[in-house]
Structure formats: C-alpha cells, structure tokens
Amino acid sequence: MADWAPIIIGLILFVLFSPGLLFQLPGKGRPVDFVNFQTSAISIFVHSLLFFGFMVIFLVAIKVHIGSG
Template sequence: MTDWGPVFVGVVLFILLSPGLLFQIPGKSRFVEFRNFQTSGPSILVHSILYFAFICIFLLAIKVEVYIDS
C-alpha cells in the first residue's frame, strides 16, 4: 500500500491557492480580490508562502495519510 495523502493535499492546495483563481492577496486595487483571474509578482510570493505553510501543517503536523487498496 502506498500513501496518497501528500499527493491529494498538494493537488488540492495547489488548486485552491493559485493566485487569481479563487482569491488574490495582495490584489491590484484592494488587499484581497476574488476571482479576478490575474496575478502579480507579490501575489505569487504570498501564495507560495501560504502554500508552503499549509503543506507543512497538513503533512508534518497533522500527518494526513490516505491508503488505497488495489
């Protein structure tokens, strides 16, 4: 059996934290903008830091594990 937890957590966080898809911090005109489908250098940096923090929390602190039997 293999552990699919890190794969699922990584994919879900990547989708949710893509800058401009659901939200963008910092936005171009406001601090938080929702669904504008645009990005900038500072927002890529902020979202990368958030992604790293959440992936560490879910994989190291909570230890999310998903096992699939074939």
C-alpha cells in the same frame, strides 16, 4: 502501501491557492481581490508561502495519511 495524502492534499491546495483563481492576496487595488484571473510577483510569493505552510501543517504537524489498501 502507497501514501496518497501528499498528492491529493497538494492538488487541492494548488487549485485553492492559485493566485487569481478564487482570490488574490494582495490584490491590484485592494488587499484581497476575488476571482479576477490576474496575478503579480508579490501575489505569487504570498500564495506560495500559504501553499507551503498548509502543506507542512497537513503533512508534518497533523500527519495525514491516505492509504491504498
């Protein structure tokens, strides 16, 4: 049985935490910018930490499993 949880959760979190797509933390002139389609090195670092943290929460702490069959 294949576990699809890491793939599906990773895809959703990747889209949600792409810097500049929905929000950017920290923004160019403000702490948070929404839908600006721009990025910076610090923003990439912050968003990758958020992505890693949420992946750990969903896959290790909560142990989400999505089976196929």
